[in-house]
Amino acid sequence: MSRPQTEEQAVDSEGDSSLHRRDEEGTQSSHRMLGFSDALLSIIATVMILPVTHTEISPEQQFDKSIQKLLATRIAVYLMTFLIVTVAWAAHTRLFQVVGKIDDTLALLNLACMMTITLLPYTFSLMVTFPDVPLGIFLFCVCVIAIGSVQSYVLMVTVIFLPHISKATTWCKDKLMGHRESPAHNVEPFSIDLHAPLSKERVEAFSDGVYAIVATLLILDICEDNVPDPKDVQEKFSGSLVAALGAYGPQFLAYFGSFATVGLLWFAHHSLFLHVRKATQTMGLLNILSLAFVGGLPLAYQQTSAFARQPRDELERVRVSCAIIFFASIFQFAIWTAALLHQTETLQPAVRFGGQEHAFMFAKLALYPCASLLAFAATCLLSRFSTAIFHLMQIAVPFAFLLLRLLVRLTLAALQVLWNLRPEHPQPGQGEPEAQSQLLPAPC
Amino acid sequence: MSRPQTEEQAVDSEGDSSLHRRDEEGTQSSHRMLGFSDALLSIIATVMILPVTHTEISPEQQFDKSIQKLLATRIAVYLMTFLIVTVAWAAHTRLFQVVGKIDDTLALLNLACMMTITLLPYTFSLMVTFPDVPLGIFLFCVCVIAIGSVQSYVLMVTVIFLPHISKATTWCKDKLMGHRESPAHNVEPFSIDLHAPLSKERVEAFSDGVYAIVATLLILDICEDNVPDPKDVQEKFSGSLVAALGAYGPQFLAYFGSFATVGLLWFAHHSLFLHVRKATQTMGLLNILSLAFVGGLPLAYQQTSAFARQPRDELERVRVSCAIIFFASIFQFAIWTAALLHQTETLQPAVRFGGQEHAFMFAKLALYPCASLLAFAATCLLSRFSTAIFHLMQIAVPFAFLLLRLLVRLTLAALQVLWNLRPEHPQPGQGEPEAQSQLLPAPC
Numbered sequence: 001m002s003r004p005q006t007e008e009q010a011v012d013s014e015g016d017s018s019l020h021r022r023d024e025e026g027t028q029s030s031h032r033m034l035g036f037s038d039a040l041l042s043i044i045a046t047v048m049i050l051p052v053t054h055t056e057i058s059p060e061q062q063f064d065k066s067i068q069k070l071l072a073t074r075i076a077v078y079l080m081t082f083l084i085v086t087v088a089w090a091a092h093t094r095l096f097q098v099v100g101k102i103d104d105t106l107a108l109l110n111l112a113c114m115m116t117i118t119l120l121p122y123t124f125s126l127m128v129t130f131p132d133v134p135l136g137i138f139l140f141c142v143c144v145i146a147i148g149s150v151q152s153y154v155l156m157v158t159v160i161f162l163p164h165i166s167k168a169t170t171w172c173k174d175k176l177m178g179h180r181e182s183p184a185h186n187v188e189p190f191s192i193d194l195h196a197p198l199s200k201e202r203v204e205a206f207s208d209g210v211y212a213i214v215a216t217l218l219i220l221d222i223c224e225d226n227v228p229d230p231k232d233v234q235e236k237f238s239g240s241l242v243a244a245l246g247a248y249g250p251q252f253l254a255y256f257g258s259f260a261t262v263g264l265l266w267f268a269h270h271s272l273f274l275h276v277r278k279a280t281q282t283m284g285l286l287n288i289l290s291l292a293f294v295g296g297l298p299l300a301y302q303q304t305s306a307f308a309r310q311p312r313d314e315l316e317r318v319r320v321s322c323a324i325i326f327f328a329s330i331f332q333f334a335i336w337t338a339a340l341l342h343q344t345e346t347l348q349p350a351v352r353f354g355g356q357e358h359a360f361m362f363a364k365l366a367l368y369p370c371a372s373l374l375a376f377a378a379t380c381l382l383s384r385f386s387t388a389i390f391h392l393m394q395i396a397v398p399f400a401f402l403l404l405r406l407l408v409r410l411t412l413a414a415l416q417v418l419w420n421l422r423p424e425h426p427q428p429g430q431g432e433p434e435a436q437s438q439l440l441p442a443p444c
Numbered sequence: 445m446s447r448p449q450t451e452e453q454a455v456d457s458e459g460d461s462s463l464h465r466r467d468e469e470g471t472q473s474s475h476r477m478l479g480f481s482d483a484l485l486s487i488i489a490t491v492m493i494l495p496v497t498h499t500e501i502s503p504e505q506q507f508d509k510s511i512q513k514l515l516a517t518r519i520a521v522y523l524m525t526f527l528i529v530t531v532a533w534a535a536h537t538r539l540f541q542v543v544g545k546i547d548d549t550l551a552l553l554n555l556a557c558m559m560t561i562t563l564l565p566y567t568f569s570l571m572v573t574f575p576d577v578p579l580g581i582f583l584f585c586v587c588v589i590a591i592g593s594v595q596s597y598v599l600m601v602t603v604i605f606l607p608h609i610s611k612a613t614t615w616c617k618d619k620l621m622g623h624r625e626s627p628a629h630n631v632e633p634f635s636i637d638l639h640a641p642l643s644k645e646r647v648e649a650f651s652d653g654v655y656a657i658v659a660t661l662l663i664l665d666i667c668e669d670n671v672p673d674p675k676d677v678q679e680k681f682s683g684s685l686v687a688a689l690g691a692y693g694p695q696f697l698a699y700f701g702s703f704a705t706v707g708l709l710w711f712a713h714h715s716l717f718l719h720v721r722k723a724t725q726t727m728g729l730l731n732i733l734s735l736a737f738v739g740g741l742p743l744a745y746q747q748t749s750a751f752a753r754q755p756r757d758e759l760e761r762v763r764v765s766c767a768i769i770f771f772a773s774i775f776q777f778a779i780w781t782a783a784l785l786h787q788t789e790t791l792q793p794a795v796r797f798g799g800q801e802h803a804f805m806f807a808k809l810a811l812y813p814c815a816s817l818l819a820f821a822a823t824c825l826l827s828r829f830s831t832a833i834f835h836l837m838q839i840a841v842p843f844a845f846l847l848l849r850l851l852v853r854l855t856l857a858a859l860q861v862l863w864n865l866r867p868e869h870p871q872p873g874q875g876e877p878e879a880q881s882q883l884l885p886a887p888c
Contacts, residue, residue, distance in 0.1 A: 270476055
């Protein structure tokens with residue numbers, strides 16, 4: 001915890017202690033406002049996956065060029081929106097690493113800023129749908145300028161000028177009403193360190209928001225669309241609710257698969273950031289890339305189940321799903337690798353090279369890349385059973401996570417036994433950490 | 445901060461200090477897992493508003509009995525789901541007020557529990573749609589039993605038995621391998637205080653999640669449905685994108701209105717909980733009631749704009765919107781009233797009777813109930829201008845929030861002047877707090 005702001009926030013959120021610092025002008029810790037902003041921004045970042053997920057392709061229709069083009073456009077819009085919103089989020093994070101305290105005006109301005117950011121995805125997709133009409137670009141630029149000017153206004157007014165203004169007003173007050181209050185606030189010299197690491201709490205909060213909305217995106221659809229109509233049940237399924245629900249089977253399977261994968265990727269992310277001391281810019285960028293692929297997961301799963309009747313397309317879908325899972329998890333792995341490069345600054349001792357949790361963390365983060373790569377390879381060899389392979393992976397991976405600690409211990413014990421059998425081992429007491437660091441490939 | 449768990453969590457989230465407490469079994473602070481669970485649960489709680497929002501009624505169709513019945517059923521499903529999920533959330537909160545530390549198994553179990561909770565809304569709406577078929581009730585009960593058994597398993601195993609088991613295993617280890625580790629953990633006596641206040645942090649996190657998802661529910665639809673089709677623009681609007689976008693005007697207005705109202709209600713909630721020391725059960729219940737109405741806001745706004753062409757229905761919609769805003773805000777006000785009843789325990793000195801922020805907090809929380817009541821009354825008198833009145837309220841209230849501090853100060857100053865003009869005022873130094881407490885009605 002190297003930044004003073006974060007410590008102040010943490011202390012302020014503790015309740016009573018904040019009272020003594022809050023003066024009568026109504027300044028307050030920005031802790032909760034940032035949490036709310038993170039939740040909003042993460043929802044906005046992932047919202048453009050919906051047009052992709054809802055691209056209607058009837059089973060009869062061939063997966064032809066026009067649909068491929070439509071899908072490709074929508075995926076590009078999603079990825080660009082994700083990056084644009086995360087850039088806005090990063091700027092917001094930077095700003096509030098400088099602005100430690102907020103007042104009511106600032107909270108309201110922040111809300112206005114959030115509302116403008118919610119329009120970014122819309123204007124961007126307008127821009128892409130109508131490349132010839134300047135209105136889309138115009139609206140998009142207006143949004144970006146509005147966001148930029150609100151943020152720089154906040155920076156200028158509250159950080160640079162406000163201390164001086166408040167000093168001046170206190171001085172005037174004292175002159176007019178007589179000196180009855182405590183002496184003026186200290187005006188601290190202002191500085192921004194652009195190379196400072198991102199706030200770890202906000203990286204976590206933003207990631208949590210993305211994982212939470214992605215995990216529940218499919219239930220939003222299921223709750224709305226998949227409750228059968230009583231008339232349909234009477235007519236088509238002769239009153240049998242079970243048969244009617246059976247028709248929605250693929251959607252439910254997609255939901256379970258999506259939720260389990262997103263949940264477990266969150267779990268790996270959570271385990272990793274538990275041992276991260278601070279997040280460098282590289283780690284932040286890799287995290288955003290990982291999240292962008294996580295946002296694509298519901299799409300992958302839904303398309304997999306929607307095309308279960310067409311064997312040829314199904315194979316493609318399963319491969320796309322595997323690829324998305326692979327990229328989402330390999331970027332998580334890359335975060336760890338990037339952290340290991342500067343491990344004394346970024347990681348806690350337990351997960352550094354030779355630490356007692358190092359091998360376990362390696363296994364946790366390597367599980368999904370390996371599983372998805374294996375499934376991908378298996379679909380190439382056994383293309384007829386691609387759905388079965390994919391479902392097997394979905395079922396096997398959660399159990400693997402449950403048994404992971406046991407498996408890693410068994411592997412390490414086996415390696416240690418092998419190591420001890422060799423005659424030339426130097427210090428028997430340090431056998432385990434050495435076995436680990438030999439087990440792992442060098443990350444750089 | 446009366447509970448030791450919360451303090452431990454707060455300290456643990458600080459990073460380095462947590463390392464010394466985490467032993468090699470992989471236990472960790474549950475801080476971030478709870479944040480993720482809160483995000484998921486708040487999304488699940490609000491998800492059933494979507495079938496209500498998306499109830500399609502074409503402008504030609506009369507608002508007849510069958511649609512009224514459909515809407516009423518869906519609203520009832522939404523409210524019941526909200527209550528069921530919040531009860532599950534409250535149980536989750538209670539559980540993790542006792543369970544301070546988690547390990548990987550617990551984190552995975554929690555994910556499984558979350559997935560089961562996401563199915564609650566679906567099974568409940570199945571139960572309501574098919575009241576005669578026992579399958580819906582059966583599935584719902586299976587979900588509830590599964591959630592209950594996971595939670596009680598966690599309680600039994602990790603809280604009651606785990607300390608003893610871990611003591612026993614440490615003892616066995618010491619016997620087998622020789623005493624080389626630190627002495628066994630202290631087994632603390634176990635107790636649950638069912639009347640303990642809810643964790644303030646989790647009430648805030650859950651509320652933030654609900655506000656965030658409600659604020660962005662409409663943008664989810666807008667981004668997907670309201671990007672005009674290039675063909676339509678060419679055919680219907682002779683290539684004019686502005687005219688095509690103008691057709692979506694009401695939806696955008698609905699979005700801005702909804703976002704502004706939800707944002708400002710969040711702002712009032714945020715201001716209130718900034719001064720709350722701990723949340724009693726009554727406050728928690730009132731908060732949930734307030735949130736249930738907040739969840740209805742997108743519905744209200746969307747329906748208001750969708751029926752802009754039918755003057756008779758429009759009046760009803762505007763009134764429903766005003767009523768929803770009124771109930772959402774009056775329950776917020778009730779939280780404060782409930783807090784004032786036990787103000788020494790629940791509130792910080794600044795907002796108690798006579799505190800310097802008391803009048804301002806009163807004004808903040810009373811603004812929306814008053815504005816919505818006024819708008820409702822105005823629609824009764826001037827029923828022809830109901831939409832204009834409603835839009836005027838939408839625009840006026842954010843400005844009122846911006847100028848609120850000024851307005852309250854002016855009012856207080858005017859009252860103080862009036863008070864000072866009267867000859868029999870006893871202590872001139874305490875004139876302001878007295879004027880305030882006379883200004884405000886007694887809350888009990």
